[in-house]
């Protein structure tokens with residue numbers, strides 16, 4: 119394509135214009151949004167509609183090994199059929215000789231990890247606000263038979279109007295595949311559940327464990343299992359032993375304890391999480407102002 123051939127970006131080998139060979143749609147590549155395990159993510163504009171997206175660009179040269187190519191293909195295969203208000207939208211995907219392109223919904227306020235970094239801790243009403251949306255997205259994924267396997271703050275993206283979108287299905291799997299691949303810990307999930315450490319495989323309940331780690335981290339600013347050396351950390355995970363966050367409400371502490379139950383079958387379902395007193399007896403804001411990205415929001419009750 120003439121545009122791309124003539125307008126090579128300085129410093130890297132990517133063209134400023136990207137054409138979808140299937141539809142002929144021409145996109146203009148914008149600023150770098152971040153770097154991932156296999157490639158980079160850029161802002162992208164459809165030149166005919168002006169609509170803005172995020173594009174994940176994976177160089178073909180980075181995935182020459184069959185294993186890494188399979189991971190990228192699986193991410194596309196799982197993500198491209200999904201459509202939910204709280205899951206990052208998957209617009210299109212295509213490939214050329216140099217790269218694989220995944221065109222995604224643009225989340226301009228980055229992720230919950232960025233917010234936590236600026237804020238240190240979040241308030242309980244905010245955590246209810248974010249968790250309700252995360253649970254809605256996760257319920258949908260689980261209904262589709264998909265285990266995310268890497269739920270963490272940096273995979274919860276935020277749109278301009280502070281809506282949460284679960285993203286990065288790079289480690290996700292279908293339930294039946296998880297069964298067949300029991301014992302295989304692929305990639306490096308952030309929050310390892312006891313059964314994952316024990317190589318018993320990753321189940322829907324392992325996502326619930328990760329949700330407990332997310333809730334703990336958002337409310338305290340620290341991960342529940344941050345201890346080194348690794349063997350000691352694994353022991354704490356197996357026993358569900360973590361520093362008690364005394365400054366939290368009894369409801370928050372109780373819910374964290376249930377989510378971080380060492381036995382997967384003892385953990386609540388997503389429906390039960392929403393029925394817990396942490397949600398039923400506490401206020402959840404309908405909306406969050408964007409200033410909540412860097413300072414404690416004041417809720418007018």
Ligand code: ADP
Nearest residue numbers: 151152153154155159172222223224225286288
């Ligand atoms: P990895 O999966 O290896 O963590 P990604 O390629 O998914 O990395 O993302 C790399 C970075 O690009 C993220 O940390 C984030 O800052 C940014 N990013 C990814 N997806 C989006 C999106 N949909 N909207 C805005 N930024 C995004």
